[in-house]
Amino acid sequence: MTRQHADLWTAPVADGALDATVAVPGSKSLSNRYLVLAALAGGPSTLRSLLVSRDTRLMAGALEALGVQVDLGGDAVQVTPAPLRGHVTIDCGLAGTVMRFLPAVAALADGPVRFTGDPEALARPMGPLLQALRALDVRVDEEGEPGRLPFTVHGRGAVRGGHVDVDASGSSQFVSGLLLAAARFDQGLTVRHTGPTLPSLPHIEMTVAVLRAAGVVVDDSRPDIWHVEAGPVAGRDVQVEPDLSNAAPFLCAAMVAGGSVSVPGWPARTTQPGGLLPGILTRMGASTSLDGDVLTVSGTGAVHGVDLDLRAAGELAPTIAALAALGDSPTRLRGIAHLRGHESDRLAALAAEITRLGGQAEQTSDGLVITPRPLHGGVWRTYADHRMATAGALVGLRVRGVEVEDVATTAKTLPGFVDLWSGMLAASAHGGRVVRDGLTAGPTA
Numbered sequence: 001m002t003r004q005h006a007d008l009w010t011a012p013v014a015d016g017a018l019d020a021t022v023a024v025p026g027s028k029s030l031s032n033r034y035l036v037l038a039a040l041a042g043g044p045s046t047l048r049s050l051l052v053s054r055d056t057r058l059m060a061g062a063l064e065a066l067g068v069q070v071d072l073g074g075d076a077v078q079v080t081p082a083p084l085r086g087h088v089t090i091d092c093g094l095a096g097t098v099m100r101f102l103p104a105v106a107a108l109a110d111g112p113v114r115f116t117g118d119p120e121a122l123a124r125p126m127g128p129l130l131q132a133l134r135a136l137d138v139r140v141d142e143e144g145e146p147g148r149l150p151f152t153v154h155g156r157g158a159v160r161g162g163h164v165d166v167d168a169s170g171s172s173q174f175v176s177g178l179l180l181a182a183a184r185f186d187q188g189l190t191v192r193h194t195g196p197t198l199p200s201l202p203h204i205e206m207t208v209a210v211l212r213a214a215g216v217v218v219d220d221s222r223p224d225i226w227h228v229e230a231g232p233v234a235g236r237d238v239q240v241e242p243d244l245s246n247a248a249p250f251l252c253a254a255m256v257a258g259g260s261v262s263v264p265g266w267p268a269r270t271t272q273p274g275g276l277l278p279g280i281l282t283r284m285g286a287s288t289s290l291d292g293d294v295l296t297v298s299g300t301g302a303v304h305g306v307d308l309d310l311r312a313a314g315e316l317a318p319t320i321a322a323l324a325a326l327g328d329s330p331t332r333l334r335g336i337a338h339l340r341g342h343e344s345d346r347l348a349a350l351a352a353e354i355t356r357l358g359g360q361a362e363q364t365s366d367g368l369v370i371t372p373r374p375l376h377g378g379v380w381r382t383y384a385d386h387r388m389a390t391a392g393a394l395v396g397l398r399v400r401g402v403e404v405e406d407v408a409t410t411a412k413t414l415p416g417f418v419d420l421w422s423g424m425l426a427a428s429a430h431g432g433r434v435v436r437d438g439l440t441a442g443p444t445a
Contacts, residue, residue: 008379009407009418011396012425016434017259020427021294021422023436024247024263026051026240028274028413032059032097034238035209036180038079038104039068041214043235047077050240054412055095062090062098066109081235086111086155093349094118094343094384099149100129104181107138107427109155115418116150120384121132121272123148129174132166136185161185161230169195170341175226182228193224199338202312206271213238241267244274246414247295248319249278249390250424255270255286255299256326256397259428266295273313280308280316284323303327310367311335315387317368321350322391324370325359326398337366343412344383353380353392357399377401386412393421 018051031051036059038045050056054073060070060077065088069080099117106113126148130140139154146381161182168174173192182189208218208226214236217229242265254261267275268290278288281297289296290386302303304328310317314336324331339346347363354361357378360371380392382405389410396402410417423435 007406007408008403011380011393011402011404012226012422013400014253014257014425016257016428018254018257018261018424018428019259021262021264021434022247022250022424023265023434024250025049025053025105026415027243028053028055028246029243029272030210030240031056032095032101033176033180033207034240035059035063035070035079036101037210037214037233038235039063040083040105040181040184041079041081041085041233041235042083045079045235046237047079048075048237048239050077051243051413053415054093054409055097058091058093058095058098062092062102065090066106066113083156084109086113086153088150089114089116092117092121092149092180093194095344096124096171096173099124099126099170100177101180102177103133103140103153104177106153106186107133107136107155107159108157108181110157112152112154114150114152118384120343121149121403125170126151128167128170129177132164132174132178135164136160136162161187161189163190163192165192165194167195168193169197169199170181170338172198172203174182175204179207179211179218179226179228180387183211183231183233188228190225190227197311197337198224199311199314199335200273202271202273202275209271241265241270241272241423243413244270244272244277245315246274248274248277248316249394251281251295252319252323252418253397253430254297255281255284255303255323255425256301256394258299258301260296260298262294262296263426264294264422266290266293267304269294273315276313277316280306280320283308285329305329305331305372306373307332309335314339318346318350318387318391319394320371321354321361321368322394323360325354325372325375325395327370327372330369330371332364332369333367334364335366336368343385344388346385346388348384349381349383349388350391355382356380357395357402375399377403379403379405381405382407382409384409386410386414390414390417392443
């Protein structure tokens with residue numbers, strides 16, 4: 001690739017210490033869980049501050065194909081459930097939440113529902129979920145490589161439920177996808193995880209929490225076993241938390257450039273894995289403070305290496321890896337073997353891109369070892385992976401000449417990322433103004 005290619009974005013370098021407040025849009029993980037439950041509810045729902053990005057648009061479009069009315073206009077999204085219809089095709093794009101949350105929902109439709117997606121999505125593992133559906137007497141026809149998209153779920157209007165085993169070592173979404181639909185199964189559902197590891201447990205805890213908030217009875221008292229009772233799902237009026245993982249690159253920017261970055265709306269308690277970020281960044285040399293609902297991260301430009309188990313928050317790994325490449329000592333990231341099956345093989349991608357810019361990053365059986373080396377400019381490939389793109393922007397904050405390939409892929413979960421990123425730098429030059437959708441909106445005070 002050359003500089004003339006339109007899909008290369010030159011990441012801006014920070015000319016001085018940062019001083020900005022960045023308003024991050026709503027959580028993708030919560031938004032798509034709320035959309036699914038609203039579609040299965042007994043009445044309408046209002047979802048406030050819902051993230052409107054490619055992933056949530058794909059979810060909304062899929063639910064509309066199934067007969068649900070979803071109005072994405074305005075800050076308050078209205079969802080009106082309806083009997084689920086079959087004889088439709090669902091485009092999953094590259095959204096794991098769509099391809100893994102909706103097959104169990106499609107089993108409740110009145111006919112076949114075909115699932116397809118982007119070319120990159122065809123490599124993402126689906127086998128354990130499809131096997132679980134078959135164990136519940138749901139017919140699933142696979143069209144290509146076994147355990148991958150595309151496939152068709154033959155809905156019959158009802159699922160008996162009962163008990164099912166699933167190996168969720170590859171993705172916690174296999175468990176969440178079954179749990180989200182389980183209250184509508186005739187007998188409810190007991191799900192038992194049978195695999196050797198269970199990544200991203202906070203995401204399953206998030207699923208349990210949103211189910212309970214919608215009036216669904218869930219028993220998660222036994223390790224690796226979840227029981228959902230059959231019963232109604234309540235329509236709700238919900239405020240969606242900011243996406244804490246999408247906040248990570250902005251907060252880490254304060255460590256790379258020095259200064260402070262604040263994110264408003266930070267919850268005192270959360271099931272989002274991004275809630276672990278303040279503790280992680282403190283270990284890596286930042287100062288963090290929570291004033292009301294405003295989290296502030298301050299740094300000096302120094303980044304310390306750590307030995308970190310990210311099993312519970314693997315989605316933070318690309319950001320932490322980029323930060324570690326700018327550190328003063330080696331970092332080891334553990335417990336993230338499952339990232340090989342995400343939007344990209346994130347372990348291979350991170351190792352390749354850090355190495356491409358002169359760094360040293362080596363894969364282990366379950367993670368990465370990153371040894372800081374002087375970095376230079378060059379193309380940072382993103383592999384159609386939104387978190388690879390934001391990781392490249394973070395490296396480019398200090399390293400001049402980093403050109404991020406296909407930065408538009410950030411629209412998957414963070415539309416307007418480039419404007420927000422540039423706005424953060426511009427705000428720092430103008431007294432720390434609030435950045436919202438790339439625009440400065442008044443002083444932080």
